[in-house]
Amino acid sequence: MIQVQNLTHRYGSRTALANVGFEVRQGEIFGLLGPNGGGKSTLFRILATMMRPTEGTASLAGFDVVRQAADVRRHVGVVFQTQSLDKALTVGENIRAQGHLHGLSGKVLAERIQYVTGRLGIQDRLNDVVDTLSGGLKRRVEIAKALLHRPQVLLMDEASTGLDPAARRDLTRQVEELRGRDGVTILLTTHILEEADKCDRLVLLHQGSIVTQGSPGELRARIGGDVVVLESPNSRELAARIEQKFPVRATAMDGKVRIEIPDGHRFITEVVEAFPGSIESVGLHKPTLEDVFVHETGASIE
Amino acid sequence: MSNFLLPAATLWQRELIRFWRTKSRVLGVVASPLVFWLLMGYGSGDLARFYAGALVLTVMFSAIFSTISIIEDRREGFLLSMLVSPAPRTSMVLGKILGAATLAWIQGLIFLAFAPLAGVRIDLPELLPVAGAIFLISFTLTGLGFVIAWKMDSSQGFHAIMNLLLVPMWMVSGSLFPMSTAHGWIRAIMWANPLTYSISLLNHTLRLSGGAPGALASLVVTAGFGLVLLVSCGIMAAQTGTSSAA
Numbered sequence: 001m002i003q004v005q006n007l008t009h010r011y012g013s014r015t016a017l018a019n020v021g022f023e024v025r026q027g028e029i030f031g032l033l034g035p036n037g038g039g040k041s042t043l044f045r046i047l048a049t050m051m052r053p054t055e056g057t058a059s060l061a062g063f064d065v066v067r068q069a070a071d072v073r074r075h076v077g078v079v080f081q082t083q084s085l086d087k088a089l090t091v092g093e094n095i096r097a098q099g100h101l102h103g104l105s106g107k108v109l110a111e112r113i114q115y116v117t118g119r120l121g122i123q124d125r126l127n128d129v130v131d132t133l134s135g136g137l138k139r140r141v142e143i144a145k146a147l148l149h150r151p152q153v154l155l156m157d158e159a160s161t162g163l164d165p166a167a168r169r170d171l172t173r174q175v176e177e178l179r180g181r182d183g184v185t186i187l188l189t190t191h192i193l194e195e196a197d198k199c200d201r202l203v204l205l206h207q208g209s210i211v212t213q214g215s216p217g218e219l220r221a222r223i224g225g226d227v228v229v230l231e232s233p234n235s236r237e238l239a240a241r242i243e244q245k246f247p248v249r250a251t252a253m254d255g256k257v258r259i260e261i262p263d264g265h266r267f268i269t270e271v272v273e274a275f276p277g278s279i280e281s282v283g284l285h286k287p288t289l290e291d292v293f294v295h296e297t298g299a300s301i302e
Numbered sequence: 303m304s305n306f307l308l309p310a311a312t313l314w315q316r317e318l319i320r321f322w323r324t325k326s327r328v329l330g331v332v333a334s335p336l337v338f339w340l341l342m343g344y345g346s347g348d349l350a351r352f353y354a355g356a357l358v359l360t361v362m363f364s365a366i367f368s369t370i371s372i373i374e375d376r377r378e379g380f381l382l383s384m385l386v387s388p389a390p391r392t393s394m395v396l397g398k399i400l401g402a403a404t405l406a407w408i409q410g411l412i413f414l415a416f417a418p419l420a421g422v423r424i425d426l427p428e429l430l431p432v433a434g435a436i437f438l439i440s441f442t443l444t445g446l447g448f449v450i451a452w453k454m455d456s457s458q459g460f461h462a463i464m465n466l467l468l469v470p471m472w473m474v475s476g477s478l479f480p481m482s483t484a485h486g487w488i489r490a491i492m493w494a495n496p497l498t499y500s501i502s503l504l505n506h507t508l509r510l511s512g513g514a515p516g517a518l519a520s521l522v523v524t525a526g527f528g529l530v531l532l533v534s535c536g537i538m539a540a541q542t543g544t545s546s547a548a
Contacts, residue, residue, distance in 0.1 A: 048386050073388040082378035088320045100312035101387035103305045
């Protein structure tokens with residue numbers, strides 16, 4: 001449903017995307033995970049037909065984003081990170097205007113409005129001025145608006161930005177329902193791990209390149225075993241000393257030392273006994289997507 | 303055809319609804335030219351001489367307010383979803399410009415209510431050409447604002463252009479002093495300034511003195527300038543990739 005090949009984009013001499021390629025299948029929830037500035041926004045803008053790539057191609061629903069931009073726009077719904085609603089207008093006026101931009105009017109438009117607002121649970125908000133709505137409700141209006149023209153693909157850019165945890169869970173549930181009931185293919189960008197975990201498949205973007213891709217489970221399985229995190233006032237020195245003493249790789253980052261190891265619980269006792277006084281706290285967890293990211297890039301996602 | 307007219311109509315309507323909901327804006331747009339006009343008019347003892355200029359200033363302020371919103375709107379606002387909709391860019395441009403021009407026109411008409419102070423009586427048959435002239439000027443100035451705003455990344459940039467280009471352009475348009483008394487090179491600038499023809503057109507239709515270029519020339523230049531701007535807006539907006547770096 002989405003095909004991206006050798007996509008490269010440069011702003012002047014700065015390369016924002018370098019030779020990116022991936023494929024999204026019909027009905028998938030696909031995530032672009034990475035830190036801010038990693039190239040997600042650039043990729044998103046190219047897929048949303050707002051910008052031409054310097055090199056490479058991308059197609060959505062079978063249409064090329066450069067040569068067939070108008071066709072792409074007819075088949076793709078876009079939810080922006082920033083607001084794309086007119087705050088002075090009511091929910092109904094915003095959605096109706098969106099319908100007109102897509103050439104919908106009259107009875108067809110009325111039916112579509114009824115469907116999407118019912119779908120997002122905002123049917124009783126049509127006469128509310130957007131400015132008076134909470135952040136979570138505004139998001140729902142944005143999504144309703146993006147779904148109005150029955151897109152086959154929904155692009156969502158950091159859609160949970162500024163939402164409280166309850167609204168964020170709501171959003172995740174709605175995205176899953178959209179895929180389930182309406183069969184919409186969803187591509188979302190995020191830097192929130194919890195959200196990335198709910199995707200079917202992911203690509204990890206770092207400094208404009210794809211670091212790795214796969215399902216969240218596959219990616220975590222690649223690390224295997226446990227992750228041990230030690231807090232220390234001098235993490236660099238501790239990491240070096242651990243590597244000397246044990247046959248492991250220890251990475252120092254943000255005042256912590258991370259070690260990936262099959263039998264974490266055994267290692268903990270050994271390491272604490274070996275370096276008394278230089279460890280302030282000890283943690284053990286199963287690999288998360290953050291660990292995958294650190295493992296692949298040596299950098300933190302936050 | 304409906305795919306062209308419907309988006310344009312909806313954008314036009316949107317401008318009117320927004321305007322209606324933020325009525326205090328009218329006060330700001332009409333009040334300052336009104337104060338300028340009254341101070342200069344009573345101060346010099348000639349309200350009629352500055353009337354057309356003050357009316358054009360009202361229209362210009364309104365056009366600037368409307369088009370400056372494009373800059374913010376594109377980064378965070380309704381314009382974003384327009385840019386990823388299949389509606390032709392030209393229809394969006396037309397809707398936005400017609401909407402903003404209508405608002406400028408309404409505010410120009412409000413200013414017209416003060417015409418009796420300048421000793422101008424407008425009867426019904428005269429109202430039509432005057433209202434038409436104000437609309438034409440509104441359309442032209444909105445087009446000018448649009449051309450400036452479309453390529454801008456920040457509203458500060460627009461303010462700079464307003465102070466360095468638009469306001470000086472208004473000053474040497476016959477709004478403050480007639481062409482006949484102007485110094486040589488200033489007079490040359492006035493001849494070349496499209497706004498001179500707008501002021502003159504208004505003076506002609508209001509039957510005030512100060513219609514320096516003839517009525518027909520004033521009409522043709524104002525309309526021609528508006529058309530050139532409209533086409534430029536269409537061409538600019540049709541180019542894909544409004545790529546302010548992310």
